Amino acid sequence: MxxxxxxxxxxxxxxxxxxxxxxxxxxxxxxxxxxxxxxxxxxxxxxxxxxxxxxxxxxxxxxxxxxxxxxxxxxxxxxxxxxxxxxxxxxxxxxxxxxxxxxxxxxxxxxxxxxxxxxxxxxxxxxxxxxxxxxxxxxxxxxxxxxxxxxxxxxxxxxxxxxxxxxxxxxxxxxxxxxxxxxxxxxxxAAPANPWPRRYPLPADAPLLAGRTVTNHAGIFSAERLDIGTRFLLEHLPETKGPARVLDLGCGNGVLGLATALANPQAELTFVDESFGAVASAEATFAQNTDGRKAEFRVGDGAGGLEPGSFDLVLNNPPFHSYQASTDATAHRMFGGALRALRPGGELWVVGNRHLGYHVQLRRIFGNCRTVVGNPKFVVLRAVRRG
Incomplete structure (x- = not known):
């Protein structure tokens, strides 16, 4: 034995x-x-x-x-x-x-x-x-x-x-x-051909991204259609101007970062996720829709390893499941990492289910939090790194 x-x-x-x-x-x-x-x-x-x-x-x-x-x-x-x-x-x-x-x-x-x-x-x-x-x-x-x-x-x-x-x-x-x-x-x-990755066009009413093609490797969140939480943040995406540094934190297929890049041709985008497939999906999605534009793609634990105080904006739709367990630990680490990654005056924008109470964590970590907009299911929250 x-x-x-x-x-x-x-x-x-x-x-x-x-x-x-x-x-x-x-x-x-x-x-x-x-x-x-x-x-x-x-x-x-x-x-x-x-x-x-x-x-x-x-x-x-x-x-x-x-x-x-x-x-x-x-x-x-x-x-x-x-x-x-x-x-x-x-x-x-x-x-x-x-x-x-x-x-x-x-x-x-x-x-x-x-x-x-x-x-x-x-x-x-x-x-x-x-x-x-x-x-x-x-x-x-x-x-x-x-x-x-x-x-x-x-x-x-x-x-x-x-x-x-x-x-x-x-x-x-x-x-x-x-x-x-x-x-x-x-x-x-006789094993069938591998159907992954899959690609689909975003709907005509997708804010900033109508008709754009998204690539999804297997196992990636929202592999078949645009996630309703992501859509809600897209509808209220903050405006950036000039060479702003933007971090799509927990990027999934990279839709949020892509929308920001298309809205601001001078923005510098970084995509981070702990899933290898997610980062590969984001990289493919970005490449398909930006005609050779450069961006940074990293597999890692949230914002760990990124230069502190170097970003103007962080976008985040955090997961709230760790396999079968519901937990806010992942979101808490992401929020703390975002604080370290932002320059003074930089902003974190988060979309989440209303019942998760992310505003409580954000106030503890940032010392401030404002509800930008909400509906019966989701809220978009904004926290600012103070100098």
Whole structure:
């Protein structure tokens, strides 16, 4: 047996990134533990090429690193997941290079002997990644997926069957379930073309962007249509003049930054998101609509790593889910990062669901906040960095 230690038994404990002692959310769940127990009990050989797909906070990769003959390969769309993996590998005493960390946009390995899949929230992202990995999967590949019962649907199983081969599920254990897939060479050979990225034109009534084409890689928020919150901010987008530096923070497909760039040809745009696919989407969207105009595109944790005090305007439509958990921690980090990134007198404009109460956080962080406009569902808020 492999005798893989479960994440909850690890010393020191595994953490999310950025590590915050006040954060009560764990870096693993019952589905991660279920998968690791199965690898032990079934004596799955780990002496070959092991790929971990969608590991949320590095719990699977860090737990397996001591038991694989070669460094396991992790593939994720999340910069934060990569950073968490690096941190947790270090916390468990593994040296640099104990795992190979790839993004969802990197070339996948050429051969996969063991494929472990943490089912993502986005079925589109799962489809894209399985299609990208299918050429490396063979008849002898061990494929095991895992997720909470609420995350695994008939459509999830159908996706495995359509791309890789016959699929079944385990009994539920602690509200978690495993997926067992047996790769079929005929299914692999007939794998459909990857439909991602997808492109669609914005509607004729989209403020500033009517008819413009948007590119979306798999798993990106608002992949099929313009998000109503983004639309609301577009309707009330602040005016910029001259060579203003503008940051589209948590840019997604880059619609907000693009609209600002089109409204002000002299504006200097920076797009940041923690999703590799989102930044790739924003870059493609910007390139399609600006005839070679330059902008900066960065994958990172909010405004971290950007030059402090260098932006005139930050635009933000923050997410309020961290996987299945509702949390305001991401928005709080974004607001704090925006404050550091803005010059004195610079402004943060935020759109959010009215019930989230972002104005309370903004007043604490900036010392001020004004409601620009609101409707029954959304508010647009403005906070200014004081000198």
């Amino acid at each position: 492999n005798h893989i230690a479960l994440p909850g038994d690890a010393e020191p404990g595994l953490v999310r990134f950025p590590a915050d002692p006040r954060d009560r959310l764990r870096a693993w769940d019952a589905s991660d533990e279920y998968l690791l127990r199965h690898l032990d009990e079934a004596e799955v050989p780990l002496d070959r090429s092991v790929v971990v797909l969608g590991d949320r906070w590095g719990a699977l990769t860090a737990s397996l690193a001591a038991h694989t003959a070669q460094a396991p390969t992790q593939i994720t769309d999340s910069h934060l997941a990569q950073r968490a993996t690096e941190l947790n590998l270090s916390r468990l005493g593994h040296p640099a290079g104990a795992a190979r960390l790839l993004s969802s946009r990197d070339e996948p390995p050429q051969r996969v002997d063991v494929l472990l899949v943490r089912v993502p929230k986005s079925l589109a992202l799962l489809e894209d990644q399985l299609l990208r990995l299918a050429p490396a999967v063979h008849a002898g590949t061990v494929v095991v997926g895992t997720g909470m019962v609420t995350e695994i649907h008939t459509s999830t199983l159908q996706l495995f069957e359509r791309i890789l081969g016959p699929t079944r599920t385990s009994l539920a254990r602690r509200k978690a379930r495993l997926i067992f897939c047996t790769p079929d060479p005929e299914v692999l050979a």
